[in-house]
Amino acid sequence: MPAVLELRDLVKDFTGQRAVDHVSLSLETGGFYSLLGPSGCGKTTTLRMIGGFETPTSGEVLLDGANVNALKPYERDVSTVFQNYALFPHLTAFENVCFGLREKGVGDRENRAMRALDMVELASKRDRRPAQLSGGEKQRVALARSLVLEPKLLLLDEPLAALDPKLRKQMRAELKAMQRKTGITFLFVTHDQEEALSLSDKLAVMNTGRIEQFGAPEDVYLRPRTAFVAGFLGAINWFGKAGVRPESTRVCREEPSGVPCRRAAVESSLFLGSCVHINAVLEDGGRATAEMAREQNHFREGEAVWLYWEHCDELRFDEHRPQ
Amino acid sequence: MRNPALLPARIWMGMFFAAPLAIICCYGFLTRGDYGGVERPWTFENFARLIDPLYAAVVWRSIWIAGAATAFCVILGFPLALFIARAGKHAGLYLQLVLLPFWTSFLIRTYAWIFLLRDTGLVNSALESLGVIRSPLPLLYNDGAVLIGLVYNFLPFFVLPAYATIERLDPALLEAAADLGARPLSTLFRVTIPVSAPGIVAGAVLVFVPCFGAYLTPDLLGGGKSVMIGNLIQNQFTTARDWPFGSAASMLLMFASALLLAWLMRSRIGRELM
Numbered sequence: 001m002p003a004v005l006e007l008r009d010l011v012k013d014f015t016g017q018r019a020v021d022h023v024s025l026s027l028e029t030g031g032f033y034s035l036l037g038p039s040g041c042g043k044t045t046t047l048r049m050i051g052g053f054e055t056p057t058s059g060e061v062l063l064d065g066a067n068v069n070a071l072k073p074y075e076r077d078v079s080t081v082f083q084n085y086a087l088f089p090h091l092t093a094f095e096n097v098c099f100g101l102r103e104k105g106v107g108d109r110e111n112r113a114m115r116a117l118d119m120v121e122l123a124s125k126r127d128r129r130p131a132q133l134s135g136g137e138k139q140r141v142a143l144a145r146s147l148v149l150e151p152k153l154l155l156l157d158e159p160l161a162a163l164d165p166k167l168r169k170q171m172r173a174e175l176k177a178m179q180r181k182t183g184i185t186f187l188f189v190t191h192d193q194e195e196a197l198s199l200s201d202k203l204a205v206m207n208t209g210r211i212e213q214f215g216a217p218e219d220v221y222l223r224p225r226t227a228f229v230a231g232f233l234g235a236i237n238w239f240g241k242a243g244v245r246p247e248s249t250r251v252c253r254e255e256p257s258g259v260p261c262r263r264a265a266v267e268s269s270l271f272l273g274s275c276v277h278i279n280a281v282l283e284d285g286g287r288a289t290a291e292m293a294r295e296q297n298h299f300r301e302g303e304a305v306w307l308y309w310e311h312c313d314e315l316r317f318d319e320h321r322p323q
Numbered sequence: 324m325r326n327p328a329l330l331p332a333r334i335w336m337g338m339f340f341a342a343p344l345a346i347i348c349c350y351g352f353l354t355r356g357d358y359g360g361v362e363r364p365w366t367f368e369n370f371a372r373l374i375d376p377l378y379a380a381v382v383w384r385s386i387w388i389a390g391a392a393t394a395f396c397v398i399l400g401f402p403l404a405l406f407i408a409r410a411g412k413h414a415g416l417y418l419q420l421v422l423l424p425f426w427t428s429f430l431i432r433t434y435a436w437i438f439l440l441r442d443t444g445l446v447n448s449a450l451e452s453l454g455v456i457r458s459p460l461p462l463l464y465n466d467g468a469v470l471i472g473l474v475y476n477f478l479p480f481f482v483l484p485a486y487a488t489i490e491r492l493d494p495a496l497l498e499a500a501a502d503l504g505a506r507p508l509s510t511l512f513r514v515t516i517p518v519s520a521p522g523i524v525a526g527a528v529l530v531f532v533p534c535f536g537a538y539l540t541p542d543l544l545g546g547g548k549s550v551m552i553g554n555l556i557q558n559q560f561t562t563a564r565d566w567p568f569g570s571a572a573s574m575l576l577m578f579a580s581a582l583l584l585a586w587l588m589r590s591r592i593g594r595e596l597m
Binding site for chain 2: 051052053072073074079080082083084086087088089090099100103104145146149
């Protein structure tokens with residue numbers, strides 16, 4: 001089966017600045033994929049080249065094996081959910097959903113649009129205008145407006161960024177469910193590692209215009225290939241050249257034997273509900289955090305302790321650590 | 324007086340707006356004097372005369388000409404506003420050019436059209452020397468000339484508000500339209516124009532209201548043949564010496580314009596503009 005989307009050596013320059021730097025990527029039909037990276041890493045520009053809103057400086061975008069570089073957005077069988085939804089303010093929710101159906105000359109529009117609104121549970125608000133909808137509802141209309149066209153690929157540009165945290169978690173689950181139900185390939189752009197980890201079948205971590213690693217969330221989290229990936233996908237403690245995740249870092253009062261360890265002084269102990277974070281200062285001045293179960297919270301501030309970890313939990317990289 | 328700083332403004336408005344308005348209003352209900360001016364008794368007759376077919380025709384004619392001028396301003400001005408809004412860093416320059424005619428007097432700009440349109444004017448002599456026509460075309464002193472003058476003078480009143488709304492249009496909406504399969508022309512009619520409707524309507528009203536009451540342009544370019552309500556009012560105060568009737572016609576003009584503005588402000592469009 002050919003990839004639904006393939007990027008070959010994609011490059012985009014903006015007046016002397018390289019935004020996307022030789023990106024190659026291949027997505028299989030029916031998966032949930034994420035492009036994860038800090039702002040300015042080139043993930044949105046990559047998405048916009050797939051959507052047809054930016055022209056690549058060099059390289060190719062292939063949809064179902066066909067080069068679409070020269071096609072306008074309205075000629076591509078992909079659809080985008082924009083960051084601020086970009087709903088048409090003069091049209092009702094229903095009319096927004098109908099917009100693309102009419103442009104593409106699809107028949108049976110009323111029923112299709114109603115089914116799409118039903119799917120996002122907004123059938124009762126079909127006659128509201130965007131100004132009369134909440135953030136989450138606008139988000140759903142935008143989703144329905146794109147999904148109703150049954151595109152080969154749905155591009156989502158930080159669609160949850162504008163929502164409040166509680167709603168964001170709820171919408172996250174709904175997005176995943178929607179992807180599974182429709183079977184449409186989703187490509188989701190985000191800077192939130194939790195979102196990318198929890199949603200994706202596979203995710204690509206981007207930094208300074210390049211893809212640093214592409215793989216299943218577990219793989220990328222447990223076996224990051226670069227220090228950047230390790231640091232971006234969750235916190236990391238640096239003990240010399242070895243990186244250790246806070247949940248693999250342990251604290252004790254007696255010097256442990258048979259495992260790598262460091263002397264440290266407890267700086268603060270933060271109760272986070274489900275766990276406790278012990279922040280400690282190492283002898284060399286570096287800082288480290290240990291994530292522990294609640295009942296182990298007996299460490300006082302200023303107390304001298306040992307931090308230790310298992311060899312197998314060490315993440316090692318060829319390059320130097322960041323900073 | 325809650326705010327003493329407003330006192331000068333209140334005096335100004337009272338002396339130069341409220342008082343003259345009150346005088347015109349009173350005049351409208353008085354009787355014409357033998358040598359101009361007004362005298363008693365109070366009467367409604369001046370307003371009743373406005374329904375007279377002779378004058379009603381002038382009112383309709385004014386509506387028709389102002390409406391046509393507004394339509395032309397919209398048809399010519401919207402593409403211009405769209406062009407300026409998309410011109411990027413040159414937008415400021417183009418806006419200056421649109422406003423450039425305001426640096427000269429309204430009267431001179433209107434006279435300039437006489438030099439262009441009259442029988443021995445630029446247009447006719449150019450066409451004659453090119454051999455396109457033998458005798459001059461009747462370009463001046465008709466409705467067409469009045470229309471040209473009105474459109475020319477009031478076009479910027481449409482372009483500015485239209486530009487302001489198009490310029491504020493979220494580019495993501497245009498991208499969303501393209502994303503959903505809309506070609507550029509379809510995007511223009513289904514997104515750009517409906518979303519900038521408030522600016523288009525505001526601009527149209529800004530053109531229609533002064534065109535409706537125009538008197539200088541029809542006077543100079545219509546040559547007295549093309550009478551609009553503005554000319555009617557002017558005549559009542561000068562040659563006809565019927566101040567009460569002129570006042571009544573003024574009140575009608577003002578009332579009609581106020582109604583139009585009130586409708587605009589109360590509509591969805593008005594609320595969006597505020």
